[in-house]
Structures are given as structure tokens and as C-alpha cells.
Amino acid sequence: MNGDQAAVEALRALIRIPTVSDWDPGNEDRAAFDALLVELRARFPRLHATCDVQRISGDALLVRWPGRTQEAPVVLMAHLDVVPVDDASAWTHPPFAADLADGHVWGRGALDCKGSLVATCQAVEDLIADGVTPGRDVWLSFGCNEEVSGRAARDAVAILRERGVEPWFVIDEGGAIVEGVLPGVDAPMAVIGVSEKGTVDVDLTARGDGGHASAPRRMGATSRLARAILRLERRPFPSHLPDATVDMLERAGAHARMPYAAVFGHARRLRPVLSRVLPRLGHETAALTRTTVAVTQLSGSPGANVIAATARAHVNMRVMVGETVDGAIERIRRTVKDPYVEVTLVSGDEPSPVSPTDDAAYALLESTLGEVFPGTVAVPYVMLAATDSRHFHRVWPRVYRFTPFRMTDAQRASIHGVDERIGVDDLHDGIAWYRRLIEQL
8 A cells, every 4th residue: 555545544543433523521432542553553654663662641642753963853743533423414524534535535534634634644654665864853742632622732842942942943734735715826825823913812701680481580690691792792892903814915916816816915004994804705814814703602591481681701812912811801801892691711822923935934834835726826824723832932032833734614614614525646745845845944
């Protein structure tokens, strides 16, 4: 079996192992994580024999592949855990069956993030088989609780710091090769996350008198909570374009049709106008311009005929680069503007710094993209979701979030959703990208 075929079978084997993480570790299937680590060793024996493989934080892996020189190493990241499946019957193929159909491998984790896990490991496995030793150390950091903001990545950072490791750059999941994201740009774009938004979780708690449902009072807890939610919906955060987004537009503008080429090419000068126009182009472009607010969970009374004395909503916010967690919470309080609705911070991570795009590290990513995906335009962007790499970015300046796979709109929507799948050819090209990147070190 050649490397490409082996990678497909390895991915299918890993998808079949449901390494679902949970906010309560007691609900996790530890046997599944053990089985996945055993399967990784069986599928990539050369990697495990040649590299220093350390198990950390329970089920995470930190791997060192020694290089020829003492030059600053690189870190390649992925994670072993996946999110739960809400309704398996809604899937075209069962979410943990790893069916191979229509040129795709289907299943939870195919894109997030077992696909890049396999692509990275297969690239290393094949290079070792070919007798290649990298020009500098290559570290692999595979977390086990990324989906629940666990501490595996923080532990990996602590170990690397204890060993005196100072990475040249770090690559984690994030942007992909996409089409049709910006109007007027026909060429595929490789969007490389140079920063990521902050993540804030807030509880809104409204209180009232409660009582029997047969005699309701006006403006009880649920009504106050509903009014607060509608206020948040109707008064979004102001939009603005951080420098990374301006850089993205200017670079994309060089490959756009008119009149978009003229507009994007002068994004810095047109920043105030674009900050008003982009939010109208769709939810993804809107999220590039502002702090977002999403109500994700609701709870009320325990009984069907009981008026809630307390009603709660959980709000997940993604804080724009250039803003702060404290500022975002203060705006939520001003917007809700109700002394009977308590706004409580559950957790908060500040936005990440912005990685450079004008040095050799970013240029290496661009040149590798040009070789493996000719005709693709590389652009930086602010990543909307949170990744394990934010813990690395607090310490080291060059952290890039990029998954070297082509992804359609439907595939991007399937991440954390229904019918997650990766094209077999796209998996092969992703392996080629990681391999070529390592070869150039």
C-alpha cells in the first residue's frame, strides 16, 4: 500500500474511534482515546520508532523529530478530539462509519481535525521512509481536548519552554483553500490565519417572582431575558477593519476583477466605507469586521406549568482583534440595560497577537502553497474560531493557522455540523504540502 492509500485507510480508522471530548471529563470515553493512540502507533510505525514521542496531559502527544542543525525548530499542530454528533440520522453516511463514497471520506473529524493529523503524520512517515532528516527539529503537538478549551496545549507550551525550545514558527488548524469568499476574486484563496479573535462566554441571568402558570405577571424572568436577547440582536458591535483584514483585501485585490480590484486594492484608504459594506455581504464577512454575539443556550423553569423565577441564556462572543474582553462585557451590560438581568463572565481569552507576513516564515508558507497548489492566492486573515495555537501565540510571535485542504462552502459548514467529509484528492495534496514544507526546512 502506497503512502496515499495508507493515509486514507489511516484516516478512516481514526474516524471510527469516537474520541468525543466533553466539558465534563467524567463523561469522556477514555478507552476511545487509548485506542486512538494505539491506532496511531500501528499506522505510523516509523514516526514512532524514529521520533521522541511523549504522552502528556493524559491523552495528548508531544513529538520531537530531531533535525540536522540547531536552527530554531517548527511546531506542527493538530488535535485528537472531536465534537459530539447531535443527530446521527441527519447524516448522509453514519458519522463514525468513515465511509468512502463519492471521492470523499465521510465522518466526524474528517476536517476537524483528524484529516490534518493524518496528513502531518503521513508526511513525516514517508519522509523517514525516504531517509530524510529535517534541516531543523520538527515538533508535533497533538492535543486531546481542544474542543473544550482544555489544558493540553498549555501543558505542551510549558514543556517546550522548560526545554528551552524557541520555535521559528507554529502551524495549527485554521484557514483553508477556498473559493467565492470575496466577490470578484475567482482564483482559489489560501486564507492563512495570522491572529484569532478572543473568546468570551457570558451568562445572562434574569430573575422574577415565579409562580403558577395560570396567573402570569408582566415582565417576568423569561420576558426580561427575551428582551435582553433581542437588544443584543438589534444592536451589534460596531464594525471596523483591523490591519490584518486590510492586508487580506489588498492582497486579494491584486487578483480580483474590476471594480473589486480597485476597491480592495485601496482598502486602507477605503477602510471606513468597507467596514460598513462588508457586513452586508454575508455572515462570514460580517464576522470579519466586528465582535460577534451568539446566544447558544437557554434555560427556564423546571416545569411546564411553572413560571420561571430564574431564566438564563449563555452567550458566546468572539472579540475582534484590537478590542478587549473587559470592553466587550461592558458593552453587553450597556446594551442589555436592565438591572434585573445579571451579566456574569464565565470565561474569557483575549484576541491573539498578529503574526508577521513580511518575513521568511510567511514567505515559506506562500512558496510551498505555490508549488503544491499553483494558481492559489495566499492571503492573511483574522481567524474567527479559537484554536489551541492561541496558547502558543501568547509566548511566540509567529503562529499561523492554516489547514492545507480545499474546502467548499458545504464542507466548511459541515465542521461541527452534519456530513463532515474530506476529498481523497484533497487529503493527498495536504500530505504533499506538509511534506514539501518540511523538505524546505
